[in-house]
Amino acid sequence: MPELEISPANVVQVILWSREGPSAGAQLREFIAALNEDEQAQLTAIAWVGRGAFEPEEFDEAVATAVAEATTPTEDYLMGMPHLAENLEAGLEALGIDVTGEEEDLL
Structure with missing residues (x-):
């Protein structure tokens, strides 16, 4: 498991807002923009691993x-x-990365 700069709770927050679609668009945009460069790069890398562009063991390369x-x-x-x-x-x-607890906290 890679060491993350971005907290799993922040990733879950992005997931929840992106599921809401346009109604949460402004919040989502501001939230991602407020992350630091490392967090933004890791968020992007997590999405790339999820869609198969990189293997999990290539996470650092994806970042x-x-x-x-x-x-x-x-x-x-x-x-x-x-x-x-x-x-x-x-x-x-x-x-x-298990985010069960984070999802429950944010819902």
């Missing part, structure tokens, strides 16, 4: 790629990604 290839604001990139919530959920699961 480095997210930093190196960031050409648009992370919030724009992630909010334009189809199935963001599903990708993040699958990524957390693939990385062995």
Whole structure:
């Protein structure tokens, strides 16, 4: 399991807001924009692992790629990604990060 800069609770918050769709769009955009660069890169990497672009053991490489290839604001990139919530959920699961407690706390 990789050591995360971004807290699992923050990832779950992004998942919940992205599921709400346009009604939570402004909150989601501000939340992602307020994360630091490392957290944004890790959030992107978790989504990439979830959609199969990287294997779980390539997480550090995915983070480095997210930093190196960031050409648009992370919030724009992630909010334009189809199935963001599903990708993040699958990524957390693939990385062995259990967020059951965080989901219950946020709901």
